[in-house]
Amino acid sequence: MDRLARQALLYDFYGELLTEHQRNIYEDVVLNDYSLSEVAQDQGISRQGVHDLVKRSTRILEEYEEKLHLVEKFVAVREKVHEIHGLTQHYEEKNLNQVMSRIETLSHSILEEL
Amino acid sequence: MDRLARQALLYDFYGELLTEHQRNIYEDVVLNDYSLSEVAQDQGISRQGVHDLVKRSTRILEEYEEKLHLVEKFVAVREKVHEIHGLTQHYEEKNLNQVMSRIETLSHSILEEL
Known part of the structure; x- marks a missing residue:
């Protein structure tokens, strides 16, 4: 499975455990493939902020999978x-x-x- | 599905998200059917403490299921x-x-x- 398919699957399983803010940004960047700059402008946060938020959300989803192995x-x-x-x-x-x-x-x- | 079967299934899916202490007590009371008094004595906490801990753990497992619906x-x-x-x-x-x-x-x- 490629990385994007895996990220989509992890999100499909555990996405509800993220905050709404994390979900919005994760969806825009990972699932809808907007650029970091676009999302940054849209959300009124820095490009680095978007990057960190996606990275942190991915880490949270991976941690759930490490514990539960449901995917x-x-x-x-x-x-x-x-x-x-x-x-x-x-x-x-x-x-x-x-x-x-x-x-x-x-x-x-x-x-x-x- | 009866209540015990459901509790066992919720634990099977989401148990790893509890703390080790919560898991130990949940397993003793719910899965291994020890009495609250037995577990209380064994763990050196009050009978009420064991009761509350199981209730709280059950609530946590139910909350994961309410969000994820994986069971x-x-x-x-x-x-x-x-x-x-x-x-x-x-x-x-x-x-x-x-x-x-x-x-x-x-x-x-x-x-x-x-």
Whole structure:
């Protein structure tokens, strides 16, 4: 996963634990890709202030993930469900038992993780 | 879900956000079912102190869930994966298309939620 996708996912999971001010600036810079200067002007704070705020917010989100590992868990589950869904799209009658066995294995391993 | 199962699940998700002291007492009282008096004696604090600490910890865990809804999300996913896994155990050849269609629907709806 690239850095931006990871930042978006961390924000999706833990963003509500930031303050509204942190969320606004994080969204503008990281998710909506405004420049630091644009956001600085818009918020009436310095460019360095915006930079520090984003860095601090990223650190907070990372710290939640270090403790809870929910994004990691979620990514693993999503990959397996993707594979299950893919299998339902492309199975052939002759491979049926194999397909069902694979879906069984995948769904079982998800239940072990959740 | 009964109250104890919910408390265990909230703790499983967000317990790492409590202090070690809160975790120890929460585990003893809620998960290991020791009495308040036993834990009070063990920890060298009052029975009321143990009660308040558990109540406060429960409130903290509930507040995280109110903000993040991750337990709610995971419970919904888990139920659907349970159903998928059940279907792989009990399908019959004649119902195959229906079974695959149901697994497709379930896996798709999980991907929409995750």
